[in-house]
Amino acid sequence: MMTIKQIYNLAIELGIKNDLRGSALVKRKLERVNRQYKLLPEAKKAEFDTERLINPFSDTRYFGDPNKKITRILAGIDIDVAELLLAKELAKAKPIDLILAHHPFGPALAGLHEVMELQVELLAKYGVPINIAESLTQIRMSEVARGISPANHNRLTDAAKLLGLSVMCVHTPADNMVANFLDQAIKKEQKNLEMVEDLLEFLKKIPEYKEAIKQKAGPRLFTGKESNYLGKIALTEITGGTSGSKEIYQHIAQAGVGTIVGMHMREEHREEAEKSHLNILIAGHMSSDSIGMNLFLDELAGRGVEVIACSGLIRYSRIKKK
Ligand SMILES: [Fe+2]
Ligand SMILES: [Fe+2]
Structure with missing residues (x-):
């Protein structure tokens, strides 16, 4: 109680x-x-x-x-x-x-x-x-x-x-909790995560995402290729209220990030991220x-x-x- x-x-x-x-x-x-x-x-x-x-x-x-x-x-x-x-x-x-x-x-x-x-x-x-x-x-x-x-x-x-x-x-407290959970899990798995497909497979093992796959809402790639190098992974779109500026992607890429893991992404943001050569892995919103x-x-x-x-x-x- x-x-x-x-x-x-x-x-x-x-x-x-x-x-x-x-x-x-x-x-x-x-x-x-x-x-x-x-x-x-x-x-x-x-x-x-x-x-x-x-x-x-x-x-x-x-x-x-x-x-x-x-x-x-x-x-x-x-x-x-x-x-x-x-x-x-x-x-x-x-x-x-x-x-x-x-x-x-x-x-x-x-x-x-x-x-x-x-x-x-x-x-x-x-x-x-x-x-x-x-x-x-x-x-x-x-x-x-x-x-x-x-x-x-x-x-x-x-x-x-x-x-x-x-x-x-x-x-945001709950979004911070999932962001930290994923951050820790990815850090722990780091040595096995080289290509985008490795991260995708890794996420799919998390029970909520596994369940979401059955509901046709599992993790998926919005831009980039599964065979691409992951580069530095950033969890910039898990927490922080709602979608940020679509102008930010070029600066994120310049900062040395290769892959962003997010919950969801609007089409206009996706297009900008694609132009900046980022891999965008959308883990899923409800999941x-x-x-x-x-x-x-x-x-x-x-x-x-x-x-x-x-x-x-x-x-x-x-x-x-x-
Ligand atoms: Fe949320
Ligand atoms: Fe949400």
Whole structure:
């Protein structure tokens, strides 16, 4: 059993711990936000989202009583009003205390672009000059912010309130967990990974991807050839909110990267990546998001929370295998 607040705090803690930028950098940035907040005039303080003082992930929030005790949750990749009604229906047999989404909704969706600054520091880690990464990412962040702005953000939270349900979304912390998981797994396997086909075969052994192959959504190559050299592998499109700038690929290639592993990629991005001679290995969207959520859900299950999967979540527990 955990409380909503404990689940939320654990998401933040694990998100920071698994961040590919390194947890020290994330903590320094959080301290900077706190220093800047203190200097704000009162009127600006009143407008400030104070969750930002403790949570570096703008796309991770909860809606409900923080002290509510949680023993059973319904977890999925996308949660909409339909899933809330599904939870109500399922609760007739056994109560459901929390509905947990991966993709953000409500204010967590409206603030999704804020988390994209992760891409700047991550690209810099892979050797892209930080000023280039920063400039291109900032342009894309403002595009994303404007793109999201007209959406009906609060539809889900409004429905949850009417139904008396508690909801939470854990986005970047879960994406950080899958990014770190893949990073570690690839590093461990490094000596056997020479050509693109080696990495493709390696990914296909991961249970969520194995299951996705059966669903015709397995890992696949978007550009490049299976017989190509992998070169340096970069995990720049697993975490970081949403797709970055399509102008970045030439700089990633110049930085010495040969292959990018991503969850999904838009066609206009793919075309740019192809022009830059990169191999693009798209691992799969629901399957990759499932890995991140599974790693987080295992942490909850280990603390006595029962998990029911819905909405595209390929539930696979690594608890027994530890
Ligand atoms: Fe994700
Ligand atoms: Fe996603």
